[in-house]
Amino acid sequence: MADFLPISKEDMKKRGIEQLDFIYISGDAYVDHPSFGHAIITRLIESMGFTIGIIPQPNWKSKDDFMRLGKPKIAFLVSSGNIDSMVNHYTAHKKKRNTDAYSPGGKSGYRPDRAVIVYCNRLREAYKDVPIIIGGIEASLRRFAHYDYWDDKVRNSILVDSSADLLIYGMGEKPIMEILNLIQFGKNIKDIKDIRGTCYLTSDISNLKDYILLPSFEDVSKDKKKYAEAFKIQYEEQDAVKGKMLIQKHGNQYIVQNPPSLPLTQEEMDFIYSLPYTRTYHPIYKSQGGIPALKEVEFSITSHRGCFGGCSFCALNFHQGRVIQARSQESILKEAETLSKLPNFKGYIHDVGGPTANFRRPSCKKQLEHGICKNRQCLFPTPCKNLEVDHSEYLSLLRKIRKIKGIKKVFIRSGIRYDYLMLDKNEAFFDELIKHHISGQLKVAPEHICNEVLYLMGKPNRRVYDAFVKKYFEKNKKFKLNQYLVPYLMSSHPGSTLKSAIELAEYIRDMGYNPEQVQDFYPTPGSLSTTMYYTEINPLTGEKVYVPKTREEKEMQRALLQFRDPKNYELVYKALTLAGRQDLIGYGKKCLIPPKKSKIKKGR
CATH class of the missing domain: 3.40.50.280 (Cobalamin-binding domain)
Incomplete structure (x- = not known):
């Protein structure tokens, strides 16, 4: 070791x-x-x-x-x-x-x-x-x-x-x-x-050529339109093939960003994951109970990097990039064999994936030579005609891992992009995903079901998710399995009004699902959604965006997603009243909550 x-x-x-x-x-x-x-x-x-x-x-x-x-x-x-x-x-x-x-x-x-x-x-x-x-x-x-x-x-x-x-x-x-x-x-x-x-700081850019000058720190601090403009340029130039040098003035200095790094080759990826890791935490932490984060990944395998999913609230575009960089099957199989021989291995590989598990290849051949498209995503708002949909190599890899001695089961936990899955006319991967790679439930991320919100999230239309749900349960029935589907849902994303949140609550009601956890939109650095949150502008279109910002409205939107929880009653009642949806307060099948109990005065 x-x-x-x-x-x-x-x-x-x-x-x-x-x-x-x-x-x-x-x-x-x-x-x-x-x-x-x-x-x-x-x-x-x-x-x-x-x-x-x-x-x-x-x-x-x-x-x-x-x-x-x-x-x-x-x-x-x-x-x-x-x-x-x-x-x-x-x-x-x-x-x-x-x-x-x-x-x-x-x-x-x-x-x-x-x-x-x-x-x-x-x-x-x-x-x-x-x-x-x-x-x-x-x-x-x-x-x-x-x-x-x-x-x-x-x-x-x-x-x-x-x-x-x-x-x-x-x-x-x-x-x-x-x-x-x-x-x-x-x-x-x-x-x-x-x-x-x-990136580096300099006070002199006179020797630099072929760059784009962003609105300055002073400009973007005072003017939200300038901020949105700066973000759009950064977003569009985040490409290793066509991206230009970007410069932003900060007082008397300049931030210079060189173009993005070229994607790692398969040989480079294989080399990086072959380095002599001990694969555990340092012994100094043993007496303190170790490091919890290791438990989630200790028996997981990173098969690739990058994501062409294009979700607005995700900053992967600015960090790992949209171009998929994958390891070879040989490299991954070698790591799986290594895991199978570790003393505390119980026979379960927890994940084989990346930011999105079923993106194991670049979305199209054009990307590698000409770079990513500036003005459109691969899957959004509709799948690009050049998108190559094929799960066969990933399926072949999973089959090989399942055959390794000592491995009982291989799970996929890093997320399946269901819209990409639904585009594959060959359903072999979908079938084997259900039969071999789920632990009783599959977690997917529709995030919302209101199309206006989905559009701003960079997610597919609701009908795509509905079709996926239908097919998922049909296949479970076909294979005589009783596995659940757990959707990740988000409240208070830019574009989400009380009306949108109520529409999502009605959807939750109709599917009979009671989400234990929901995610409030979190404006973290680097994402398109964060720029929308701050500027109330969609920087890619210049359109005005409604943003729920008050604590009260955000709490109401979140409560609507968990309307069955008694502690959320007052917030849900207030939200429905404000939205003029008292029809959802009552005892009928379509109601979200019952009416308030009338208070009877003492002595009567």
Whole structure:
């Protein structure tokens, strides 16, 4: 088994290292598993012949813990972890969370708010001259001036607030490999300005060519139309083939974003997932109960990256991108065999997938040569005529995994895009999904059923979901199975009115389903929906968008999705009254709630 990378001076001494080349600061606990960004990047750097150590979840109250491994020869790498630290800490109602799955024992409090900025500021206190490279989802999605839901204002690019030297956006392997190659040839990180997938700050852009100048930080802070305009440009230029350099002025400086990194090749993907991970958390966490986040992914396999689904509320377009990058079957089968031999493996592979499990190939051949389409999505509003729909390779892979000795069952938990599934005329995958890859229930994400809301979500028309539901239960009946369908539903998305929420509540009533969990729309950095939430404009069309913003309306919309819960009665009653839908208050089959009980005065 591979050793963990150094986290202390004692570890460095055992390896015979006096000074590390790189030190990685992580907001997550140290888990050496390929589902954790810090594990992949550190193992990749190690594979290229550099020494690297990790300081996981340092005590940010002073600079002392940041000096635990000494001063690196080349640079510090900083990430808040697998999740944006603000999302990790707060609910959609801005309430503090009590747990943190990426911390010892699942307890919160091991990282600060805005972790990347705080970590960088402490590093500057400790070592003023050492280069700092920031990356991960928090840095990636905050690379330009961005609306921040928690402050309810537009904030600077994270490069300005962190004073880092370089920002890697998107998936960081390719930029890191190119940076390391330049370092091997004697280049200083502070002089590296032309790597794809990176951003930097400069006071002089006179030598730059072929770029698009975005509205400035000052402009987008004051003018919501300018903000929407800036977002649209960023959205349309997020393409490795055709995307241009983007520049945004911040005061006397400029944020320069080089074009996106080229997609990883299959050989590169295979190499990354073949690195010597220990596949578990560091032993220092054992006495605290381990790291809960590992349980979900310990026996899961990442088969690909990227997503061409185009959901407006998802920031994947700005992080992993729309082009699918897949591992070879040989690489995945080798990992499955490795999992089957682990001492605590019980015979169940929990997932084989990616952002969307059944996207194992690029949506069309045109993408790889000509780039993604600027003005339309692959599946929305209707499937593109160039879309290639084929589950045969994915099905072949799953069949091979099922045959591996010691594997009892292979589940698919990373999400099935049902509209893509319904387009496949060959129903073999649909059949085997139901027969072999569901644990009693399939979770899918229609998110809503009101077409006006679905349009703004970038989701298919309601009739597509209805057709899928019908076919799903027909197939279960055919195979003599009694498996459920669990829909993920979202309240308060831009475009959702009380009328829309009531329409969704009626749908829930008619299907006899009582959702245990619903998701309030959460305006997180980088998504199209967040721009709609802030500006009340659809940046792609310029159209005005209704946005539920008051706490009361958001609570009413959420309550309508769980109208059967007695504690939601008053909110549901108020919502129905405000919307003029008293016809849904009563004892009839179509009613959502009963009337209020009349109060009888004492003495009568």
